[in-house]
Amino acid sequence: MQPTFPKKKIGWLIVSVLSVINIGGLVEITPFAASFLGMTEAQIQGLPADALRIEGRDVYLREGCGTCHTQMIRPFVAETERYGSPSVLGDSAYDHPALFGSKRTGPDLARIGGRYSEYWHQQHLRDPRSVSLGSVMPAYPWLQNTIMDGMQIASKMRAMNTLFSYTCPKCKTYSEKEIQESQGKVRGKTEEDALIAYLYGDVDQPGGLGHRFSQKR
Amino acid sequence: MTEFWSVWIIVLTLGTLLICAALIGWDVKQMEEEIANGQRSPDDFYDWGEVTAYDRPIPYGWLYSFYLCVFFALGYFFFYPALGRLPGVLHWTSEGQYAQESTKHQAQYAESLNRYAQMSVPEIALNPEARHIGHQVFLLYCQNCHQAGGLGTLHYPNLTDQDWLWGGSPEKIEETISQGRTGVMPAWGALLGDRGVEEVTEYVVALSGRFPTDPKKVGAGRAKFEEYCSFCHAMNGAGDTMLGVPNLTDDIWLHIDLETIANVSLLETHLKRIISKGLNNLMPAHWEMVDGVKIRLLAGYVYSLSD
Numbered sequence: 001m002q003p004t005f006p007k008k009k010i011g012w013l014i015v016s017v018l019s020v021i022n023i024g025g026l027v028e029i030t031p032f033a034a035s036f037l038g039m040t041e042a043q044i045q046g047l048p049a050d051a052l053r054i055e056g057r058d059v060y061l062r063e064g065c066g067t068c069h070t071q072m073i074r075p076f077v078a079e080t081e082r083y084g085s086p087s088v089l090g091d092s093a094y095d096h097p098a099l100f101g102s103k104r105t106g107p108d109l110a111r112i113g114g115r116y117s118e119y120w121h122q123q124h125l126r127d128p129r130s131v132s133l134g135s136v137m138p139a140y141p142w143l144q145n146t147i148m149d150g151m152q153i154a155s156k157m158r159a160m161n162t163l164f165s166y167t168c169p170k171c172k173t174y175s176e177k178e179i180q181e182s183q184g185k186v187r188g189k190t191e192e193d194a195l196i197a198y199l200y201g202d203v204d205q206p207g208g209l210g211h212r213f214s215q216k217r
Numbered sequence: 218m219t220e221f222w223s224v225w226i227i228v229l230t231l232g233t234l235l236i237c238a239a240l241i242g243w244d245v246k247q248m249e250e251e252i253a254n255g256q257r258s259p260d261d262f263y264d265w266g267e268v269t270a271y272d273r274p275i276p277y278g279w280l281y282s283f284y285l286c287v288f289f290a291l292g293y294f295f296f297y298p299a300l301g302r303l304p305g306v307l308h309w310t311s312e313g314q315y316a317q318e319s320t321k322h323q324a325q326y327a328e329s330l331n332r333y334a335q336m337s338v339p340e341i342a343l344n345p346e347a348r349h350i351g352h353q354v355f356l357l358y359c360q361n362c363h364q365a366g367g368l369g370t371l372h373y374p375n376l377t378d379q380d381w382l383w384g385g386s387p388e389k390i391e392e393t394i395s396q397g398r399t400g401v402m403p404a405w406g407a408l409l410g411d412r413g414v415e416e417v418t419e420y421v422v423a424l425s426g427r428f429p430t431d432p433k434k435v436g437a438g439r440a441k442f443e444e445y446c447s448f449c450h451a452m453n454g455a456g457d458t459m460l461g462v463p464n465l466t467d468d469i470w471l472h473i474d475l476e477t478i479a480n481v482s483l484l485e486t487h488l489k490r491i492i493s494k495g496l497n498n499l500m501p502a503h504w505e506m507v508d509g510v511k512i513r514l515l516a517g518y519v520y521s522l523s524d
Contacts, residue, residue: 020233027229031222075315077322082357086315115506117499119372120362131370132361
């Protein structure tokens with residue numbers, strides 16, 4: 001009986017572990033990326049979000065809405081009865097990053113667009129309990145006071161264009177005119193306006209969250 | 218998925234699985250041979266000071282359960298679409314499963330819902346079972362705004378009273394739920410001017426009958442009201458259910474909580490804001506979300522609330 005050390009083939013151990021983990025990535029991620037790149041125009045749902053909705057999406061990201069809300073309706077009747085038709089690949093064509101989420105403390109939001117009035121969203125963001133008794137959602141009253149200057153929106157849109165061109169060659173991109181006009185559309189609006197525009201997904205304006213049984217707009 | 222990615226997945230998946238199985242088998246065999254040759258003792262151990270551990274081949278129980286997992290995986294690959302584009306023997310797809318599940322669901326519910334398809338809204342309101350289903354639908358789609366029991370809250374109408382913005386007949390209720398309603402009050406600030414807004418405000422306060430008002434201002438406000446506002450709100454301020462225009466002469470106010478308004482200046486502030494900036498009132502359309510019979514049942518429930 002003598003103490004030994006794992007002296008043999010330690011380099012091999014490292015290489016093997018790394019390769020097993022990486023092969024998992026190669027099997028799961030690369031084909032998905034390839035199918036994303038190969039997305040046909042028919043598969044792509046909706047249009048890139050307009051200037052205000054990009055800002056809204058960024059507020060959604062910053063406030064961590066995705067921690068409690070998913071944007072991914074799974075193909076089970078129990079979900080589709082409540083939230084709408086199942087999410088498909090093309091729903092996420094213009095989402096960078098995709099806000100699928102993984103935990104539902106609140107409901108799924110993938111097709112919340114048009115379901116509540118903008119007024120309701122406003123009240124609900126300022127004081128969730130005032131419209132939804134027993135809700136555990138935190139209030140976001142400061143959003144109504146943060147006025148945006150829109151200094152970054154043009155570069156955000158350019159960045160989105162770059163992302164679209166790499167990830168989804170068939171996707172539409174923002175025109176130079178849209179980018180030039182973007183700051184005027186955002187300046188002076190509050191972050192609450194932007195978030196509501198994103199959540200409401202106005203039927204006449206592109207972007208934002210999807211409508212229930214129609215697809216994303 | 219293209220041919221290339223399909224082959225890529227098959228090769229990598231099967232390759233990794235078989236290499237792992239071969240590796241652990243080879244390792245255990247190697248160690249056992251070394252023990253048999255006396256190159257290694259089963260009592261050898263690693264010593265990291267605080268932690269020591271025997272350096273032995275893994276127990277057979279573990280080894281065989283590992284092999285069992287490999288066989289399970291191979292079986293899974295055979296039956297289910299795990300390898301690239303190969304569909305698997307069972308031809309299972311998540312879409313297929315969903316289609317099957319929803320067909321079953323629809324068949325199951327069609328049976329109970331179609332019983333009510335021929336019923337009119339007032340009949341549903343009187344039928345306890347149908348009303349119960351309507352209530353369930355209400356809880357899912359309506360209570361976030363109209364609150365439990367349809368009592369409403371500030372900005373969302375009470376459905377249990379006799380006062381209707383868009384009409385309370387069974388047909389109107391059904392139409393409201395399915396098509397939605399958009400009530401639009403334009404902004405009058407620019408047209409009326411500050412003084413005009415103030416006068417009209419005074420007149421509306423007088424209509425509410427809650428607070429004493431200045432008769433001179435009310436008279437001026439009344440003239441302006443009749444000129445600009447009466448087109449929708451009617452000459453006497455009684456509103457119009459064709460346009461969803463509220464009655465300003467009653468105690469039921471949608472956007473201002475009359476019960477808790479303590480003084481006239483607070484009421485005036487609210488009214489001035491609404492008159493000068495305008496107000497949009499939206500009830501979302503539900504035909505996309507709720508199918509025909511359910512809308513009828515829902516309308517029956519709502520109709521029953523006001524009786």
